[in-house]
Amino acid sequence: MEPAEKRNAPIWIKLFVAFHVFAITAWTLPLAPKEYRSEGGKPPKTKLDIDTRSVPGFVESAVEYGKYGFLLTNQKYIKDSPLQFYLLSTGFWQFWDMFSPNPASIDQYADAVVHFADGSTRHYQYPRMFTLSLGQKYIKERYRKFFERAGTDDCAMLWPAFGQRIALVCFDDPRNPPTKVDLHRHFMKVAPPGQKQNEAYSDEMYYAHTVDLAALRQAKAGG
Amino acid sequence: MRAWLRRVDRYWFGHGSATSLGIFRILIASLCFINLCMLLVDWEAWFGERGFLPQSVLRKYQGTLDANFNFFGAAVRLPFAVPRVALLNGVMDDRLALAFYFLVMLAALLSALGLWTRVSTIAMAVGIVSIHHRNPVVLHGGDSVLRQGVLYLALAPCGKACSFDRIIGLWKGKIAPGPALVSLWSQRLIQYNLALIYFTTFWHKFGFGGLWQNLTATWYPARLHEFDRFPVPQFVNELPMVYVTTFVTLAVEFSMATLVFYRPLRKWVLVAGLLLHGMIEYQMNIPLFSFLICSFYIAFYGGEEVEGWARRLGERLGRWKAFVRLPFGMTFRTGPGLAVVAMDPLGLVSYSPGDAPGLAAEARDKPVNPYRASLSRSLGAWPLGGLPYLWRRLLNKSLQAVPGPAAVEQTDAGISVQ
Numbered sequence: 001m002e003p004a005e006k007r008n009a010p011i012w013i014k015l016f017v018a019f020h021v022f023a024i025t026a027w028t029l030p031l032a033p034k035e036y037r038s039e040g041g042k043p044p045k046t047k048l049d050i051d052t053r054s055v056p057g058f059v060e061s062a063v064e065y066g067k068y069g070f071l072l073t074n075q076k077y078i079k080d081s082p083l084q085f086y087l088l089s090t091g092f093w094q095f096w097d098m099f100s101p102n103p104a105s106i107d108q109y110a111d112a113v114v115h116f117a118d119g120s121t122r123h124y125q126y127p128r129m130f131t132l133s134l135g136q137k138y139i140k141e142r143y144r145k146f147f148e149r150a151g152t153d154d155c156a157m158l159w160p161a162f163g164q165r166i167a168l169v170c171f172d173d174p175r176n177p178p179t180k181v182d183l184h185r186h187f188m189k190v191a192p193p194g195q196k197q198n199e200a201y202s203d204e205m206y207y208a209h210t211v212d213l214a215a216l217r218q219a220k221a222g223g
Numbered sequence: 224m225r226a227w228l229r230r231v232d233r234y235w236f237g238h239g240s241a242t243s244l245g246i247f248r249i250l251i252a253s254l255c256f257i258n259l260c261m262l263l264v265d266w267e268a269w270f271g272e273r274g275f276l277p278q279s280v281l282r283k284y285q286g287t288l289d290a291n292f293n294f295f296g297a298a299v300r301l302p303f304a305v306p307r308v309a310l311l312n313g314v315m316d317d318r319l320a321l322a323f324y325f326l327v328m329l330a331a332l333l334s335a336l337g338l339w340t341r342v343s344t345i346a347m348a349v350g351i352v353s354i355h356h357r358n359p360v361v362l363h364g365g366d367s368v369l370r371q372g373v374l375y376l377a378l379a380p381c382g383k384a385c386s387f388d389r390i391i392g393l394w395k396g397k398i399a400p401g402p403a404l405v406s407l408w409s410q411r412l413i414q415y416n417l418a419l420i421y422f423t424t425f426w427h428k429f430g431f432g433g434l435w436q437n438l439t440a441t442w443y444p445a446r447l448h449e450f451d452r453f454p455v456p457q458f459v460n461e462l463p464m465v466y467v468t469t470f471v472t473l474a475v476e477f478s479m480a481t482l483v484f485y486r487p488l489r490k491w492v493l494v495a496g497l498l499l500h501g502m503i504e505y506q507m508n509i510p511l512f513s514f515l516i517c518s519f520y521i522a523f524y525g526g527e528e529v530e531g532w533a534r535r536l537g538e539r540l541g542r543w544k545a546f547v548r549l550p551f552g553m554t555f556r557t558g559p560g561l562a563v564v565a566m567d568p569l570g571l572v573s574y575s576p577g578d579a580p581g582l583a584a585e586a587r588d589k590p591v592n593p594y595r596a597s598l599s600r601s602l603g604a605w606p607l608g609g610l611p612y613l614w615r616r617l618l619n620k621s622l623q624a625v626p627g628p629a630a631v632e633q634t635d636a637g638i639s640v641q
Contacts, residue, residue, distance in 0.1 A: 014232075014235075021412070028419055029423060030427050080292055080293035088307065089306060089307045090352070090374070092374060094367050094370075096427070100428040101430075104447060129448075134453075149360050155360075158275070161275055165274060168273060190443050190447065194462075
């Protein structure tokens, strides 16, 4: 009889590894397309169904049913289960959608117009990677990332602090504080191959922030 | 079935050299330190109360962990919020937050050196997760890779090799010479997580991305000027090259998720991955992302393989070898001798008994400074090079008087002190 193999790792480690592999795999799988998902208690716009009217229709819908059905089940029974707490609280959360499902096709940057108490205005250029030197853009890239999110309407809760920060950066003269900050976003959409490329950037003022002067003076004093 | 299960068990949990984990630790912790230094430049903007994301705004943006969950179809609500590892959340005093940040930097530095590795890697992981939870708005893909990397380091016995902990242990005689063997589950998790990154990003693209499916995806990022870095020839970003680069990107990502586990193809798949990320690093301004993700590649090689490379590289560099003669009548003390030799993974320094009153050395048939020659060739001693005379003191302290000749030899069987 062969001698029993020496245990290479405790059983609890093995259970943890199996659980962890399952958890990160389920969490990183793509979401089913929006129209098939039920969100906020609302039923999905499109119901998954199998088309039995024709053979090609059947094959196509069956593949879709299998793929999206699997992802919807993963969403409902795994991602929304208490498993989420393990990943979200420990930092093991991860989702790998860089340049996907499609890469971004809009080049964007931000700037602002700062209004001062004496009625004057000043243009504030939020760091724009395109205009920075090679070394600077490597270190300042977070500004691009911040604006990528903070420049969207979904993140409107970030706008007042965005404006207030710009006011603080522009607050040089205690007798003439900034009173209002107009946030601007600029877009240039990349046209598909074979079409004429845009060169010009649009200019949209998307938020006017009234500066909280008391907070501004307190922040300035704190610095 | 049982045999298959045993093979799987041996693959995931079997023992092997910790050298790959040690190198992974050096790479990830060093990049973590560099990343923290880069963020430090705009620390107040990102983490301060006067910055873009004060605590009150963070709470609105991040919310609490949803207490509602689904348990096999049934909606359940917890009576409490689930906590996060977020030691900076709620800290309103910038001085405290900055002190915490510096402690995380220190932990990263110690982790890179492999000093108090168990504690320092855990501190680094808790610190990085807390920093990421303090400002999730500025995180990019590289940060997610870094976060996974430091968490795996906190779980792994990564201080068992390529670390000052090991050197100190050898010096004190508390560690046996030869490669440290560990259960490889943490290295397998690193491999698996990397493959998962590529697999899911491939699925996102190929399964749902129309531009990837029609092979024009790389047309777009090349024209986003906010990502511009070094210039590339015009034709690379024009049709038909765009078809080629899009296809190659998908093929490499798919291979990195699958074929990389097939040993005969492993090297070529990893080289393709390195080229892909080299191109991204050259062309696009995504700080440290390529370096971080390529650091994971080392996990696909066993520690024994890495040690073999080091040996073979040392042999190739044989013409640079230095021959250090110990002072007459002196030999290495056992532990310190092993520690000194362990700091020379390429085997570029040969220590042997000498007949001069002090240390002497030769390299390429010319006399050289023995301290400088041994320090410059001992990769593990490089961090000590910044402190003047430390290496000299260590070498001198490692010696003792003996009646007979002495030598330390590094052979395939291990290290022997005679």
